[in-house]
Amino acid sequence: QVQLVESGGGVVQPGRSLRLSCAASGFTFSSFGFHWVRQFPGKGLEWVADIWSDANKKYYADSVKGRFTISRDNSKNTLYLQMNSLRAEDTAVYYCARDDLNIGNALDIWGQGTMVTVSS
Amino acid sequence: QSVLTQPPSVSAAPGQKVIISCSGSSSNIGNNYVSWYQQLPGTAPKLLIYDNYKRPSEIPDRFSASKSGTSATLGITGLQAGDEADYYCGTWDNSLSAVVFGGGTELTVL
Secondary structure (H helix, E strand, O other), rough: OOOOEEEEEEOOOOOOOEEEEEEEOOOHHOOEEEEEEEEOOOOEEEEEEEOOOOOEEEEEEEOOOOOOOEEOOOOHHHHHHEEOOHHHOOOEEEEEEEEEEHHOEEEEEEEEOEEEOOOO | OOOOOOOOOEEEOHHHHHHHHEOOOOOHHHOOOOOOEEOOOOOOEEEEEEOEEEEOOOOOOOOEEEEEEEEEEEEEEOOOOOHHHHEEEEEOOOOOEEEEOOEEEEEEEH
């Protein structure tokens, strides 16, 4: 079935790095753009970054620009989020989501989320 | 502070109707499609509405939405206990070159 499965979350010290992965299955990965969206504990959604289907364009939230890098490997059907210089305020559940051009770029498929905790 | 403004909470009795508003500007709602997402407790968000008012096939017609100018609304009729969730509006912002979400509205079915 169509699904996204995130992995790579965990507890990390401030200033360190972490790489999240999002494995896709059940559809043609290379035909879609993808986003990372995070949710702080008990709070709303915050968009983090997105990447087009051909990886030619990437966009980032100001809060992560210069520290996070979104990438994809179409041969492995996998989306990544490299997070460097992590801060306590990056603590959140991170979701990957599929972007469907055909439905106004709505995020139609979401993963289950992976928790990232930045703490000393 | 979210770019899109939603009421923090709404409530209504079972069987009743509720409306959730989402206010933005010309750089976001005014010139882009709006989506709505439902997040049940402890789960990932789920797409409820796309292209301002369209529903994925699995979403019942109790859920409807519209957009006018720089505002959008989500309506839910025949409220059920299972509708208790957080609801988010979202769209692209041309000035920020970013996806923006509302702060979320918590629906309570009394």
